[in-house]
Amino acid sequence: RRDIDVFKLSKEISYALRHAPWEYELELDEEGWVSLEQLLQTLRLDQRWESVNEQDIHNMMEAADKQRFEVAEGKIRALYGHSVPRKIVKQAETPPPVVYHGTARRFAAQILKEGLRPMGRQYVHLSADKETAMLVGKRRDAAPVLLKVDAETARNEGIMFYPGNHTIWLADFIPPKYISIE
Ligand code: HQG
Numbered sequence: 001r002r003d004i005d006v007f008k009l010s011k012e013i014s015y016a017l018r019h020a021p022w023e024y025e026l027e028l029d030e031e032g033w034v035s036l037e038q039l040l041q042t043l044r045l046d047q048r049w050e051s052v053n054e055q056d057i058h059n060m061m062e063a064a065d066k067q068r069f070e071v072a073e074g075k076i077r078a079l080y081g082h083s084v085p086r087k088i089v090k091q092a093e094t095p096p097p098v099v100y101h102g103t104a105r106r107f108a109a110q111i112l113k114e115g116l117r118p119m120g121r122q123y124v125h126l127s128a129d130k131e132t133a134m135l136v137g138k139r140r141d142a143a144p145v146l147l148k149v150d151a152e153t154a155r156n157e158g159i160m161f162y163p164g165n166h167t168i169w170l171a172d173f174i175p176p177k178y179i180s181i182e
Contacts (some may be wrong), residue, residue, distance in 0.1 A: 004052060006060040012049070013039070013060070014068060019077040032077040032088045039076060043151040065166035080164035082122045090123075090162035095169045097152035099126040099161075100139025100182065104128075108145040108181070116174040123162065123170035126151075129182070132167045153179040 016024045016039070017032065022044040026034045036054060043049040057076065061069055070077055082088050101116060101124070116124045126149060127133035137144025154174065155161060162170040 004049070004059075006056065006058045006059050006063045007082035009043075009049070009052065009056065009060050010064055012043070012059075012077075014078060014081065015095055016042075017069070017076070018081040019083045021084065028077070028086075028088070030086075030089045030163045032082065033075040034077070035073060036074055036076045037182060057170035066167075077082060080168050080170060081091070083120055084122075087122050090170060092160040093163050095126075095151040095155060097150075099128055099149045099151045099169050100130050100133035101126050101147045101174075101179075102133035102135070102144045103147060103151060104137065105143065105145050106141070108147070110145065112179060112181070115176045116147075116171070116179065118173070121162075124173060124174055125164065126161075126169040126171060126174075128169060139155065148180050148182040149174055150178045150180075 012179065016026060017028070017034065021028050021034065024039070026038060026042060028034055036057065040052055040054065043052050059181060061067075061071070061095070063146060068078055068079060079082065103111060118124050127136060133146055137146065151161060151169070159171060159174065161180070164170050
């Protein structure tokens with residue numbers, strides 16, 4: 001059996017479950033779940049993954065720096081990051097009073113003016129801690145801007161927040177009045 005590269009596997013499964021399930025003949029349910037067995041079967045059609053099994057999925061999740069997926073009752077879903085046309089249904093919950101968003105310097109002025117938009121994804125991605133937000137921003141800029149979101153006021157004024165994983169929070173849109181530079 002050839003060794004599975006769990007990092008490449010994570011990238012492929014992220015792509016399948018967040019962006020293009022139809023390329024794998026998968027259909028997400030409204031909360032983003034698919035059958036784990038169906039996912040494994042479709043992956044095995046690719047010779048890189050011909051021997052992939054459920055244990056590999058667990059190894060992949062253990063080895064990851066972030067909690068990207070959830071497995072339960074024979075199903076798997078991506079916890080955040082989706083761009084599929086049908087919006088994944090999330091249950092609103094109370095966020096921490098302050099959440100953060102790391103972004104590139106070149107985007108900061110526009111965000112402060114018009115708010116945080118989901119752009120290519122379904123939801124705006126926020127972080128409960130500054131470190132995570134900075135890492136997110138560093139994907140786009142070596143010296144990212146750390147934005148602070150007054151989630152407590154936003155929530156009290158009707159903005160909904162949804163849990164992604166234990167550090168990531170999602171929102172539909174964050175108006176500029178709740179955003180400041182940290
Ligand atoms: C920016 C990764 C101009 C926003 C990460 C960001 C995260 C605006 C970019 C997760 C804007 C969108 C998501 C506005 C937002 N004007 N720019 N009004 N509003 N932006 O990748 O939050 O490793 O879709 O600041 O770690 O960077 O894949 O969102 O720079 O958790 O698991 O538009 O994806 O997780 O970029 O990252 P993205 P994100 P994984």
